[in-house]
Amino acid sequence: MKIPLSWINDFVETSDLDIHELRRRLDMAGLEVESIIPIGHPGAEIVWEPDKVLTAEVVAVRPHPNADRLVLAEVDYGGEVPETVVTGAPSLQQYKGRDDLHLKVAFAWNGAVLYDGHTEGWVKKRLKPTKIRGVPSRAMVCSEKELGLAEEQEDIIYLPDETPVGVPLVEVLGDYVLDFDIKGPFGHLQSVFGIAREVAAILDRPLRREVLEAASRLDLRPTGEPPFVHLEIADPDLCPRYTATMIRNVRIAPSPLWMQQRLRRAGMRPINNIVDITNYVMLELGEPLHAFDYARLRPLPGEDRPAIIVRRAREGEQMATLDGELRTFDGEMLLITDGGGPIAVAGVMGGLESEVEAETRDILLEAANFDFLNIRRTAQKLKLQTESSARFGKRVDPELAWVAAARAAELMAQLAGGEVEPQVGDLYPRRPEKVVLAYPPALADRILGVAIAPDEQARILTALEFGVERDSEPWQVAVPSFRQDVRRPVDLVEEVGRIWGYDRFPRTLIAEALPPLRRNRALEGEERLRDILVGLGLDEVISYSLIDPADETERLGAAGRLPDYPGEAVRLRNPLAPERSQMRRTLLPGMARTARSNLRYLERIAIFEVGHIHYRVAPPRPEEGFTGVEEPRRLAVLLTGPREGRWWQPTDREPLDYFDLKGIAEALLQRLGLLGRERWTRGDHPAFHPGRCATVGVEGKPLGTLGELHPLVREAFDLPDRPVAVMEWDVEALLEAAELVPPAERLHFVSPYPPIHEDLALVVDEDVPAIEVQRAILKGGYPLVTRALLFDIYRGPQVGEGKKSLAFALTYQSPSKALNEKDAAKLRKRIIKQVKKATGAIVRTW
Amino acid sequence: MRFDELERRYEEAQAALARAETPEALESWRTAWMGRKGAITALTRQIRDLPKEERPAFGQRINEVKAALEAAYEARAAEVKAEALAQELAEGAVDITLPGRPLNVGHLHLTTQTLREIYAIFERMGFEVYEAPEVELGYYNFDLLNIPPYHPARDMWDTFWVDDDLLLRTHTSPGQIRVMRERYPEPIRVILPGKVYRYEQITARSEHQFYQVEGLAVGRHITMSDLIGTLTEFTRMFYGEHRRTRVRGSYFPFTEPSIEIDTDCILCGGKGCPVCKYTGWLEIAGAGMVHPVVLQNGGYDPDEWSGFAFGLGVERPAMMKYGVKDIRLFYGNDLRFLRQF
The missing domain is CATH 3.30.930.10 (Bira Bifunctional Protein; Domain 2)
Incomplete structure (x- = not known):
């Protein structure tokens, strides 16, 4: 919302204050100024330098000796003698030959930088002494465009007759436009006067209120039965008040310069005096107004005066709005209708048919009040946001309708020659109740933590037009009708606090005892996982939770079968795009996509993510706070690219694969005290390479899957043709398992006695898993075999078809003595017996 | 005549020691000259064949020669070690500006x-x-x-x-x-x-x-x-x-x-x-x-x-x-x- 400071100054004096200080005070009180746009002042596009751009008076006009379209203007700019200026201003032609003139203009000396009025667009130019068609000219009289005030160059600008001569123009016409960002549904802050009221309270200065008193100046009287219109509110639930003011015999013309300037500075386009006045009063007081061309309003059958009926639309009823669009309404939208049908969408936009035009003579001025929720819904449904709907949608004071109608009628009389009918139609079926709050002034201290003197509190509330009755405690505080946001004593505390100034508050810490202390083990566990994985050389990523549903179906299912998901997907009703329309049920697509995008720049990707997945398991039950959505955490790791980067010595450039990832998984389990407690079984996740996919469980709970992506899935995610190892595990299961293992059980005794190392190669059938051979060794040699490390796998003629040789490095160690050769031989015998029994293994060498 | 042989052997041993340039050569010199079957040790055994009156002088001389050769050996061994070290250091020099072996370091988001x-x-x-x-x-x-x-x-x-x-x-x-x-x-x-x-x-x-x-x-x-x-x-x-x-x-x-x-x-x-x-x-x-x-x-x-x-x-x-x-x-x-x- 843009408001020129000069307009605020109509109601409260601020011109002695530095603009930045004023802004600071406004910001502090919660009236956020997003930006300040200077006009003529330093910082503006066109700065009106005080010694070069002045007010002046054209005292005489003479013809130009060599050009018909130019004239020579004698301009008194406050210097010793008037300056002769060559100008093409069309409006000066009529004064040729006169020397009794008093035309106030804007005058610029050479050296001033202004916009070029004769060039399209905004081109700056510095005035230089010159000769125009043979006549020297050292200065100029300025147009609005040259001063940066308007886009069109038509004529020079004329200042009001009372303007003094020879003063810097910036003092007369300069301004600052404050662009406010007012948060919240505050109808009372949607106007110049509303802001001025706040400024007066903040600065503790008087507020000039004459603008509100036009009704008594015009001696207007409300009536339910005005002679000039049949007035009726059929749906008072949506229309608390409707006023209709009659202004006859207006002359449609452009509005005066000052009004046009203020409208422009507030961001609106001047149209004609009547429309401009309705807009002007809306900006000034915050009440949207609508002017109907009285002659076009139709009576009801059998009546002679026109009718205005406020009613809900009939389903499917249509009307063309002012913007030329044909609109269709539903039964909840409120219309203004006349005897013949709809003439306006209440509070949103007028109809094309009853618009004020050049030949309009009589005006029926609507100033009404509508249900703010209904206006919001209508504007949203019609996708029609207007200045009017924006204001009504933030709650406008119904009392304001009367005040604003009178103010507009008065301006129509002054500026358009209208005659105001003293009887004003006023239907007011829903007058707001007076609200009086019981306010203990100590509440401010309790909530704010700072003692603000009762006198100061009363001053602030009074300045904001609350009626403060201090005879007893609690105080009785009457809430003005325009403060529909204030309904509780604490709302008054906010008024007191923000005007008194938060910058004056002490800065304290909570004095009370701490609440019962709790640890958040879920978060601690999650952060621990992150630390472990980073320690293993992985980069953490955080992906979008919103994904393309096809990632979970087409792409992860590219090998022909869909993965199992734990529940129904959470899908958006209003997604930004199909690619972001569903909450993820797996981290895999995010990992694949992150790998894909990074492979454009990097050859080796080693990443992990710990984050939530989301799926529906039951319908929501709002009253119980139950969403019906599960949001467990998952951990995913992805590896792809060469094992090592290039270096100046040979490095391992083989692709990262299943076993690299398994190494990471084992290290993770080791750090969590779970290594050796997990079970690896062949997995059948459809997104994985069927021969390189493991399902992992620990302590009887499934953890998830680890393997290489299926080549077709890889292709579906546009990943290059080489192994992509991924795992996705259940964080909750992993952390629970880690919690379950008692710390003492994780610890292995470290023996001080010397170990014996020996190697053992065993030949087994090809389909015997290595892990079973290892288990048999450990079992056979329990508890003295402390390690059985597989270090070689051999297949070939020496072991025979369908066989493989597994070589283990064994360590024998006793916690209580040094083992000797005899002990070792005994152990070996037991081990060989056990492996033979369990796996059919034959010893190849030892 | 025994004395002549001793002095000749002494000179030969010194010359051989000067030619030994590696720890291995030093070790074979030691075996050849000073070991149980070495040339100097062999001379010591000949002491029995000498006339009684010549034995003390010969014995004294042979001990002097042995001590001198031991000392020469130690000195030569130190020289050889120093040379080997100097060579090892010379050969082991690298371009210290070459980049170190890169590690894959993880990062938290x-x-x-x-x-x-x-x-x-x-x-x-x-x-x-x-x-x-x-x-x-x-x-x-x-x-x-x-x-x-x-x-x-x-x-x-x-x-x-x-x-x-x-x-x-x-x-x-x-x-x-x-x-x-x-x-x-x-x-x-x-x-x-x-x-x-x-x-x-x-x-x-x-x-x-x-x-x-x-x-x-x-x-x-x-x-x-x-x-x-x-x-x-x-x-x-x-x-x-x-x-x-x-x-x-x-x-x-x-x-x-x-x-x-x-x-x-x-x-x-x-x-x-x-x-x-x-x-x-x-x-x-x-x-x-x-x-x-x-x-x-x-x-x-x-x-x-x-x-x-x-x-x-x-x-x-x-x-x-x-x-x-x-x-x-x-x-x-x-x-x-x-x-x-």
Whole structure:
């Protein structure tokens, strides 16, 4: 919302204050100024330098000796003698030959930088002494465009007759436009006067209120039965008040310069005096107004005066709005209708048919009040946001309708020659109740933590037009009708606090005892996982939770079968795009996509993510706070690219694969005290390479899957043709398992006695898993075999078809003595017996 | 004649020793001359064949020769070792500017690092981390926070809806209700971090997914001054000792009174620059005293309890700190970016 400071100054004096200080005070009180746009002042596009751009008076006009379209203007700019200026201003032609003139203009000396009025667009130019068609000219009289005030160059600008001569123009016409960002549904802050009221309270200065008193100046009287219109509110639930003011015999013309300037500075386009006045009063007081061309309003059958009926639309009823669009309404939208049908969408936009035009003579001025929720819904449904709907949608004071109608009628009389009918139609079926709050002034201290003197509190509330009755405690505080946001004593505390100034508050810490202390083990566990994985050389990523549903179906299912998901997907009703329309049920697509995008720049990707997945398991039950959505955490790791980067010595450039990832998984389990407690079984996740996919469980709970992506899935995610190892595990299961293992059980005794190392190669059938051979060794040699490390796998003629040789490095160690050769031989015998029994293994060498 | 042979052998041994240039050659010299079957030892055995009167002189001489050769051997061995060492060192020199073997070092995401900093600061002030759902009930995200349906305040958040009841939380504030309902009648001091979602086009300055950290304190005597003090402390610890803060009035439906807190612009120090839109200030939190309706909805009687709440951004402070211009870098996961933190 843009408001020129000069307009605020109509109601409260601020011109002695530095603009930045004023802004600071406004910001502090919660009236956020997003930006300040200077006009003529330093910082503006066109700065009106005080010694070069002045007010002046054209005292005489003479013809130009060599050009018909130019004239020579004698301009008194406050210097010793008037300056002769060559100008093409069309409006000066009529004064040729006169020397009794008093035309106030804007005058610029050479050296001033202004916009070029004769060039399209905004081109700056510095005035230089010159000769125009043979006549020297050292200065100029300025147009609005040259001063940066308007886009069109038509004529020079004329200042009001009372303007003094020879003063810097910036003092007369300069301004600052404050662009406010007012948060919240505050109808009372949607106007110049509303802001001025706040400024007066903040600065503790008087507020000039004459603008509100036009009704008594015009001696207007409300009536339910005005002679000039049949007035009726059929749906008072949506229309608390409707006023209709009659202004006859207006002359449609452009509005005066000052009004046009203020409208422009507030961001609106001047149209004609009547429309401009309705807009002007809306900006000034915050009440949207609508002017109907009285002659076009139709009576009801059998009546002679026109009718205005406020009613809900009939389903499917249509009307063309002012913007030329044909609109269709539903039964909840409120219309203004006349005897013949709809003439306006209440509070949103007028109809094309009853618009004020050049030949309009009589005006029926609507100033009404509508249900703010209904206006919001209508504007949203019609996708029609207007200045009017924006204001009504933030709650406008119904009392304001009367005040604003009178103010507009008065301006129509002054500026358009209208005659105001003293009887004003006023239907007011829903007058707001007076609200009086019981306010203990100590509440401010309790909530704010700072003692603000009762006198100061009363001053602030009074300045904001609350009626403060201090005879007893609690105080009785009457809430003005325009403060529909204030309904509780604490709302008054906010008024007191923000005007008194938060910058004056002490800065304290909570004095009370701490609440019962709790640890958040879920978060601690999650952060621990992150630390472990980073320690293993992985980069953490955080992906979008919103994904393309096809990632979970087409792409992860590219090998022909869909993965199992734990529940129904959470899908958006209003997604930004199909690619972001569903909450993820797996981290895999995010990992694949992150790998894909990074492979454009990097050859080796080693990443992990710990984050939530989301799926529906039951319908929501709002009253119980139950969403019906599960949001467990998952951990995913992805590896792809060469094992090592290039270096100046040979490095391992083989692709990262299943076993690299398994190494990471084992290290993770080791750090969590779970290594050796997990079970690896062949997995059948459809997104994985069927021969390189493991399902992992620990302590009887499934953890998830680890393997290489299926080549077709890889292709579906546009990943290059080489192994992509991924795992996705259940964080909750992993952390629970880690919690379950008692710390003492994780610890292995470290023996001080010397170990014996020996190697053992065993030949087994090809389909015997290595892990079973290892288990048999450990079992056979329990508890003295402390390690059985597989270090070689051999297949070939020496072991025979369908066989493989597994070589283990064994360590024998006793916690209580040094083992000797005899002990070792005994152990070996037991081990060989056990492996033979369990796996059919034959010893190849030892 | 025996003496002549001894002296000849002595000279020969010395010459042979001078020719030994490696530890191996030294060792064979030692065996050949000084060992049990060595030439000098053989001469010693000949002492028996000498006339009795010559034996002492010969014996003395042979001991002198042996001692001299031992000494010469030690000296030569030291020389050879020194030469070998010198050669080893000479051969072992490398270009010390060659790069070291690269390790694959992992990195925490910038968001995680920022969140941890925030957790650590609030933990010191007694705030516990509490997590609440991301897919949330509209009833919790809006209604219970004093934002009824069609209320104009709903315009403050562009919402992703799932159905009539469910949405993606637009802020971490619904967690306030959840923690209050769970903890009543204990006093509360929690922060609620997590992802929030807004229906916003993804640009350099706006994301549809970002993180927030909500704070909530409920107690018997909690005041606005406590809120301002707590956020001032946070700002000082998070942004640095000398940061200035200011407090402005603001509006949020679930706090009354509502404020926003700013810190002087990190980039321009308060002089005004494009980042702070020439105000010299950067907003760091929206906050306020918990609205009585919200306290009530959480189960706390507003006549007996009061509380404050605040909402902090997570990406924006990190962006300011590092001068990151594009928020998309966070969840676009460009590793070239993330590996720098």
